[in-house]
Amino acid sequence: MTDTTDYRDAYPPSPQFAAEANADASIYDRAAADREGFWAEQAGRLHWHEPWTRTLDWSNAPVAEWFVDGKLNVAYNCVDRHVLDGHGDQVAIHWEGEPGDSRALTYSDLLAEVSRAANYFTELGLRAGDRVAIYMPMVPEAIIAMLACARLGLTHSLVFAGFSPTALRQRIDDAEARLVITTDGQWRRGAPAPLKTAVDEALGTGSHTVEHVLVVRRTGIDTPWTEGRDLWWDETVERSAPEHEAQPFDSEHPLFILYTSGTTGKPKGILHTSGGYLTQAAYTHHTVFDHRPGRDVYWCTADIGWVTGHSYIVYGPLANRATQIVYEGTPNFPDQHRHFQIIEKYGVTIYYTAPTLIRTFMKWGREIPDAHDLTSLRVLGSVGEPINPEAWRWYREVIGAGSTPIVDTWWQTETGAIMISPLPGVTAAKPGAAMTPLPGISAAVVDEEGKPVRLGETEANGYLVLDQPWPSMARGIWGDMDRFRTTYWERYAAQGWYFAGDGAKLDADGDLWVLGRVDDVMNVSGHRISTAEVESALVGHAGVAEAAVVGAGDATTGQGIVAFVILTAEAAARSGAALVAELKAEVSREISPIAKPREIHIVPELPKTRSGKIMRRLLRDVAEGRELGDTSTLVDPDVFEAIRASRA
Ligand code: 6R9
Numbered sequence: 001m002t003d004t005t006d007y008r009d010a011y012p013p014s015p016q017f018a019a020e021a022n023a024d025a026s027i028y029d030r031a032a033a034d035r036e037g038f039w040a041e042q043a044g045r046l047h048w049h050e051p052w053t054r055t056l057d058w059s060n061a062p063v064a065e066w067f068v069d070g071k072l073n074v075a076y077n078c079v080d081r082h083v084l085d086g087h088g089d090q091v092a093i094h095w096e097g098e099p100g101d102s103r104a105l106t107y108s109d110l111l112a113e114v115s116r117a118a119n120y121f122t123e124l125g126l127r128a129g130d131r132v133a134i135y136m137p138m139v140p141e142a143i144i145a146m147l148a149c150a151r152l153g154l155t156h157s158l159v160f161a162g163f164s165p166t167a168l169r170q171r172i173d174d175a176e177a178r179l180v181i182t183t184d185g186q187w188r189r190g191a192p193a194p195l196k197t198a199v200d201e202a203l204g205t206g207s208h209t210v211e212h213v214l215v216v217r218r219t220g221i222d223t224p225w226t227e228g229r230d231l232w233w234d235e236t237v238e239r240s241a242p243e244h245e246a247q248p249f250d251s252e253h254p255l256f257i258l259y260t261s262g263t264t265g266k267p268k269g270i271l272h273t274s275g276g277y278l279t280q281a282a283y284t285h286h287t288v289f290d291h292r293p294g295r296d297v298y299w300c301t302a303d304i305g306w307v308t309g310h311s312y313i314v315y316g317p318l319a320n321r322a323t324q325i326v327y328e329g330t331p332n333f334p335d336q337h338r339h340f341q342i343i344e345k346y347g348v349t350i351y352y353t354a355p356t357l358i359r360t361f362m363k364w365g366r367e368i369p370d371a372h373d374l375t376s377l378r379v380l381g382s383v384g385e386p387i388n389p390e391a392w393r394w395y396r397e398v399i400g401a402g403s404t405p406i407v408d409t410w411w412q413t414e415t416g417a418i419m420i421s422p423l424p425g426v427t428a429a430k431p432g433a434a435m436t437p438l439p440g441i442s443a444a445v446v447d448e449e450g451k452p453v454r455l456g457e458t459e460a461n462g463y464l465v466l467d468q469p470w471p472s473m474a475r476g477i478w479g480d481m482d483r484f485r486t487t488y489w490e491r492y493a494a495q496g497w498y499f500a501g502d503g504a505k506l507d508a509d510g511d512l513w514v515l516g517r518v519d520d521v522m523n524v525s526g527h528r529i530s531t532a533e534v535e536s537a538l539v540g541h542a543g544v545a546e547a548a549v550v551g552a553g554d555a556t557t558g559q560g561i562v563a564f565v566i567l568t569a570e571a572a573a574r575s576g577a578a579l580v581a582e583l584k585a586e587v588s589r590e591i592s593p594i595a596k597p598r599e600i601h602i603v604p605e606l607p608k609t610r611s612g613k614i615m616r617r618l619l620r621d622v623a624e625g626r627e628l629g630d631t632s633t634l635v636d637p638d639v640f641e642a643i644r645a646s647r648a
Pocket residue numbers: 260306307308382383384385386387408409410411412413414434500501502514515516517523526527528
């Protein structure tokens with residue numbers, strides 16, 4: 001891949017796009033002049049059962065309170081009010097099943113389904129504040145279940161349906177979930193694969209907090225059953241009454257927990273609350289995607305198991321009365337035309353995806369998108385990892401007919417919503433740059449001491465920090481507030497800034513480029529996976545004495561996982577190839593197929609510093625085939641001869 005970065009290369013919106021856009025340049029000045037007033041104005045996008053008395057209370061930093069004393073119902077905002085406003089017949093969700101079936105749900109349909117689920121969850125004895133785990137593929141019931149939880153003040157915890165039973169159990173236990181919602185199975189490339197069995201396996205041993213498992217019939221495959229515990233959705237929820245009155249909850253009422261990888265093996269349960277989160281999700285969806293209800297057909301290709309699905313499939317778009325596509329399957333089933341067929345079929349106007357998929361499309365070749373009418377597209381978005389300039393240009397040229405604005409949106413599970421991004425009707429976007437903090441958001445690029453890096457020195461890379469609170473910021477790590485403080489707020493405690501864990505730089509124009517993680521978190525196809533998690537799965541295998549894992553550059557997935565393992569004496573006698581296959585399978589099973597190492601190298605020794613730290617930086621050099629960096633702090637530099645030999 002030949003990537004050229006020209007810091008002057010910029011793409012302004014067309015005059016016509018700019019003239020009609022939701023936001024013009026004055027929004028930056030307005031927000032800067034009165035940040036809190038600006039957010040108060042944005043909160044006006046929502047229906048409040050009771051108004052707030054203060055916009056922000058930061059006296060208990062780093063735990064913010066936004067829209068203090070305000071009361072609202074998140075589901076009412078995403079569903080009921082659109083029906084009451086006379087838009088009940090508007091399609092909320094055009095759902096495309098993987099095998100080719102489809103369903104359209106209007107806002108009235110959604111209201112009836114969410115109400116049924118809310119009535120049944122109440123019948124099960126669930127009360128505001130209880131936790132519900134949702135382990136489901138991309139079916140409408142997953143969204144219905146999330147909204148029903150929100151309606152009742154239940155806190156949902158989505159677990160990506162690709163996660164293993166072990167990972168699911170860990171998350172159920174940590175959140176002490178009373179209910180698990182799942183499907184009998186999920187469609188995978190034309191064949192049904194079981195899913196509910198993973199819940200059975202997760203709950204199989206030891207005591208747990210789960211009282212019921214609610215199962216949506218999706219594939220019709222044989223499903224083992226535990227009488228008294230397991231319930232079919234179609235025999236319960238679907239038979240419940242379709243009317244339910246939404247009660248208001250406090251602005252700071254917990255809305256969801258979402259687990260994300262950190263630098264240690266234990267995932268962090270990131271906690272989000274209601275009023276501030278929904279305000280920023282709605283504002284960013286409106287402003288960054290230039291979304292207008294009634295005009296746009298919106299499609300975010302993320303899975304609801306990740307934060308992008310929470311904020312930009314469920315809460316932001318539905319709060320803004322979007323008509324959107326939800327697709328169940330993979331982009332290459334039944335063939336590589338699938339996404340483009342869907343864009344053509346529904347006249348999609350806004351398409352939001354990840355760089356890894358754009359690079360995959362590039363690999364498949366432009367003949368595929370060229371075979372379709374994609375002229376309905378007017379805004380393209382990118383999220384999950386830095387987008388390389390070549391992929392950016394291809395995206396605009398081939399998918400966007402050389403004319404659509406591209407919004408490269410930087411944010412995190414912890415930030416809840418988009419933080420840094422071009423505005424499509426304002427910014428002259430540069431390929432590969434996230435550009436500018438959104439109106440209302442304040443960010444800085446600083447060095448170790450917190451001094452701002454100087455403009456334009458490409459060498460002067462620094463750390464990305466957020467130096468002012470924002471409405472959708474995480475309110476904590478579930479059950480571990482100390483970890484919340486140490487992970488994000490300790491590094492710049494003196495200044496009171498949030499440390500994002502990403503490197504960044506400012507170019508000569510002051511535009512911001514995100515460079516990727518500076519900690520031991522890998523980014524594989526936009527999924528966050530910690531080196532420690534994979535290492536602990538590897539050493540969990542009886543044959544492995546020690547393991548070190550690094551993320552190495554990968555042309556398609558951004559990073560690929562490369563593991564170096566030292567075997568136990570007994571295992572060393574076995575065939576290397578069979579063992580490597582076994583170890584890959586072990587990681588898949590323990591965590592998820594997304595965490596499966598691309599390469600595993602059996603080595604006699606790992607490079608360590610005198611204080612015993614594994615030097616991942618050097619392993620990354622090896623994994624990427626580079627000359628070794630500074631090895632002077634290594635105990636035994638000869639180790640590398642052996643490690644290199646393992647790759648030959
Ligand atoms: C929304 C999401 C967060 C991490 C983040 C950063 C990377 C996301 C990016 C980006 C460069 C972008 N990241 N968007 N890096 N440019 N536009 O992805 O949340 O799964 O928590 O990941 O992803 O490294 O710190 P999450």
